[in-house]
Amino acid sequence: MSSTAITDSPAPWLRDNCPCGACRDPRNGQKLFQITDLPAGLSVGSVREVSGAAGTAAGAGWEVVWEPDGHRSLYPADWLDAHAPGGPRGTGGDGRTEADKELWAAADLAGRLPGASWDAYIGDRSVRIQALESVRRLGFALLRDVPRRDRMVLDVAATFGFVRRTNYGELFEVRVEPDPNNLAFTGALITPHTDNPYRDPVPTVQLLHCLRNEARGGDSGLVDGFHAAALLRREDPRAFDVLTRVPVEFTFTDARTELRAQRPLIDVDPLGRIREIRFNNRSIGTLHESAPVLEEFYAAYRRFGELLLRPELRLDFRLTPGDCLIFDNTRLLHARTAFAESGARHLQGAYADLDGLGSALAVLRRDGAAA
Numbered sequence: 001m002s003s004t005a006i007t008d009s010p011a012p013w014l015r016d017n018c019p020c021g022a023c024r025d026p027r028n029g030q031k032l033f034q035i036t037d038l039p040a041g042l043s044v045g046s047v048r049e050v051s052g053a054a055g056t057a058a059g060a061g062w063e064v065v066w067e068p069d070g071h072r073s074l075y076p077a078d079w080l081d082a083h084a085p086g087g088p089r090g091t092g093g094d095g096r097t098e099a100d101k102e103l104w105a106a107a108d109l110a111g112r113l114p115g116a117s118w119d120a121y122i123g124d125r126s127v128r129i130q131a132l133e134s135v136r137r138l139g140f141a142l143l144r145d146v147p148r149r150d151r152m153v154l155d156v157a158a159t160f161g162f163v164r165r166t167n168y169g170e171l172f173e174v175r176v177e178p179d180p181n182n183l184a185f186t187g188a189l190i191t192p193h194t195d196n197p198y199r200d201p202v203p204t205v206q207l208l209h210c211l212r213n214e215a216r217g218g219d220s221g222l223v224d225g226f227h228a229a230a231l232l233r234r235e236d237p238r239a240f241d242v243l244t245r246v247p248v249e250f251t252f253t254d255a256r257t258e259l260r261a262q263r264p265l266i267d268v269d270p271l272g273r274i275r276e277i278r279f280n281n282r283s284i285g286t287l288h289e290s291a292p293v294l295e296e297f298y299a300a301y302r303r304f305g306e307l308l309l310r311p312e313l314r315l316d317f318r319l320t321p322g323d324c325l326i327f328d329n330t331r332l333l334h335a336r337t338a339f340a341e342s343g344a345r346h347l348q349g350a351y352a353d354l355d356g357l358g359s360a361l362a363v364l365r366r367d368g369a370a371a
């Protein structure tokens with residue numbers, strides 16, 4: 001490492017990252033100044049290498065004296081290695097985009113559903129890390145032998161985050177209801193979809209805990225929406241582009257609720273990487289666009305819909321009592337086959353969020369490294 005890492009760095013960026021106690025509260029690392037507090041015309045006055053404690057790299061770095069205010073900053077060498085402009089993190093994402101995922105088709109997961117038994121998940125930190133990492137990387141994990149207790153799904157959610165309560169309640173019952181406000185609460189076939197696209201923000205994690213499944217039919221299916229969107233981009237880039245640009249109105253209405261949200265079917269990050277899928281034929285509303293945009297949108301929507309129905313993309317399995325599926329509702333589409341309404345099928349579902357799951361995972365790893 002030479003001083004060029006310092007001199008090649010834009011001055012405001014480098015100064016904004018000063019780690020000194022006047023710039024960041026040593027108790028919590030939070031920044032103590034505003035961008036507008038930095039002097040105008042900021043520049044590096046002088047740079048000098050500082051060696052570490054005898055025989056080690058600890059404390060080694062570069063000291064900068066700033067013009068015009070004479071502030072001193074000490075940048076650790078390993079911090080500069082990790083963060084200097086153009087370095088290894090240059091294209092890093094936030095963990096949510098396709099860049100940080102393993103995209104899959106059904107055959108890729110044949111015989112290796114990611115998951116764990118409940119006892120191992122609760123008792124073994126490394127198993128829990130692996131299961132939560134599966135939700136991040138593959139979009140889901142299946143916990144087996146979760147106690148078949150009423151409201152247990154809430155306890156599962158609490159192992160990695162906070163329950164997101166909605167108009168469906170703290171949890172929702174997926175079973176045949178006499179006067180359903182949602183087709184999910186009937187025996188009907190449900191095609192691949194994401195949940196609650198009419199909510200903004202959308203619940204980013206969904207849990208489904210199977211309490212009974214004795215009905216004929218009622219098998220589950222998952223489709224990797226990121227994989228499908230990546231295929232669309234390859235096969236029909238124009239259609240992909242249209243679906244990232246046209247805002248789609250989603251709505252949900254019942255006696256006590258009136259929800260609406262406007263988002264594209266495929267949401268991309270500022271670098272164009274796939275980041276969120278919303279797809280739900282039951283709650284898509286009326287689009288208000290010019291006729292040519294509507295023509296293009298409907299052709300692209302149909303194309304994406306056909307792609308999502310390709311059998312090779314869909315992972316089929318049957319939830320058995322005690323199974324709890326945890327999945328990324330911004331990426332995976334879930335489906336189920338029709339079932340006989342006379343048979344007993346009862347799932348309890350809940351929503352939570354990916355940021356909480358990511359935090360739980362990071363803390364488990366951090367505490368594991370410290371142990």
Ligand SMILES: [Zn+2]
Pocket residue numbers: 018019020021022023024071072073
């Ligand atoms: Zn400082």
